[in-house]
Amino acid sequence: MAETKKLLRTLAGEVLDTPPIWMMRQAGRYLPEYRATRAQAGDFLSLCYNPELAAEVTLQPIRRYGFDAAILFADILLVPQALGADLWFETGEGPRLSTIGAQADFDRLKPVEAIHETLAPVYETVRILTRELPAETALIGFAGAPWTVATYMIAGRGTPDQGPAHALREGNPALFDALIARLTAATIEYLSAQIEAGAEVVKIFDSWAGSLKGEAFTRYALEPCREITQALKARHPGIPVIGFPREAGEGYVGFAKATGVDCVALDNSVTPDWAAAHVQVDGCVQGNLASSHMVTGGQALVDETRRIVEAFSKGPHIFNLGHGITPDADPENVQLMIDTVRKG
Ligand SMILES: Cc1c2[nH]c(c1CCC(=O)O)Cc1[nH]c(c(CCC(=O)O)c1C)Cc1[nH]c(c(CCC(=O)O)c1C)Cc1[nH]c(c(C)c1CCC(=O)O)C2
Known part of the structure; x- marks a missing residue:
């Protein structure tokens, strides 16, 4: 049977009349139904580990908006926890973990x-999601990239400049390399198990790739992504992979060819015209509307959405934000973005 899911057709290189659309953090606190289910679960981690409720919040934005893809509800920090790190979330602040500073x-x-x-x-x-999603909706699994996950494991929290991770990388390269190797191997097993359970696409989130420069970017962002992608494709021929080396800038150029990913997700620090000329020439791209438009809305949202659709219209493109939607976003603005993408 010919593939009918728009997201999978686009990932295979087809150029559709209107791009498929989904949104990073589409199941999240900007939605009242998410906040209600999260309260029912107790807290965020309990929600992640409750399959019925995690499936429910994954489905909520699909019901409300009819996105072309659902992304599994979980978190990139579940892998460190599964490797034995302590993990908790401080209300209003973010994640906290036990730290890795020494052998x-x-x-x-x-x-x-x-x-x-x-x-x-x-x-x-x-x-559960493979049973409950509409036939036209693709299911995306995901994991954090080794570098980004390592930044949280080393510092024990989110950091503005990833300073502690860079310090360990420079001060104790043997330990740092061992951590990256463990995370790379764990990520392959984790994503492979998601694919076996029914994920049709996987995305590798390297949210802090932008702080790796030059040789360090090649070694710790590009190389682990290549290793994970190649291993998954060897085990699961044809599985599409989306890479997201956020804020990579020039590092986006050639990233797909070097790693084997089928699609490069773009943040909004690059312009769509530049990315069409330098990244989309190699294949599918995803992005890249600034998530602030989901707060501010109005004509600027419409104009910028149209500009992105137009700039990427000559090649395969998945419409998305440049980063996750924020809790202060207005659900009406999400609908306006979708209507603009689908109706022009
Ligand atoms: C760095 C990172 C994390 N998690 C993730 C990243 C990479 C992408 C990015 O850069 O945003 C990825 C992630 N986190 C979540 C998803 C689920 C799927 C989706 O809808 O996109 C995904 C793909 C749920 C979540 N993960 C988190 C929430 C909010 C938790 C809540 O409900 O209180 C959600 C919906 C919590 C989380 N999780 C993380 C942080 C730093 C925080 C706290 C910041 C915040 O509160 O937004 C780690």
Whole structure:
């Protein structure tokens, strides 16, 4: 049967009349129905590990907006937790983890094979979604990229400049490389299990790739993404992979060719015209409306949405934001964006 899901057709290189659309963090706090289900679960991590409720919040934006793709509801920091790190969320602040600063901290981590014990509920969420999603909606699985996950594991929290991770990378390269290798192997197993459970596409989020420059970008952003992509494609021939080396700038150029990803997701620090000329020449791109438009709305949202659709109209393009939607966004503005993409 010919592929009918718009997202999968686009990832295979087709250029459609209107691009498929979904949104990073589409299941999130800007939606009242998400806040209600999260309250029912108790807290964010309990929601991630509750397959029925995690599937429910994944489906909410599909019901409300009819996006072309659903993204599994989970978090990139579940992998460190599955490797034995402590993880909790401070209300209003963000994630906190036990830190990795010395060899002894690394030695306490679990082996890669142990991750499935913790992550089994996530695979169950995927299985529920394969049954419950509409036939036209593609299911995206995901994981954090090794560098981005390592920045949280080393610092024990989010950091503005990833300083502690850079310090370890320079001060103890053997330990840093061992952590990246463990995360790369764990990510392959995690994404592979998501695919076996029914994920049709996987996305690798490297949110902090932009702070890696030159040789460090090649070694710690590009190379792990290549390794993960190649391993997944060897095990699951034809599985499409989206890479998101956020704020990579010039690093976006040639990223798809060097890693084998089928699509490069773009943040909004690059202009659509530049990205069409320098990144989309190699294949599918995703992005890149500034998420601030979901707060401010109005004619600027419409104009910028049209500009992005037009700039990428000559090649395969998945419409998305440049980064996740924020809790202060207005759900009406999301509808306006979708209507603009679909009706012009
Ligand atoms: C760095 C990172 C994380 N998580 C993620 C990234 C990479 C993408 C990015 O850069 O945003 C990825 C992520 N996090 C979440 C998803 C689910 C799928 C989706 O709808 O996109 C995905 C793909 C749910 C979430 N992950 C988180 C929420 C909000 C939690 C809540 O409900 O209170 C959601 C919906 C929490 C989270 N999780 C993380 C942080 C720093 C925070 C706190 C910041 C915040 O509150 O927004 C780590």
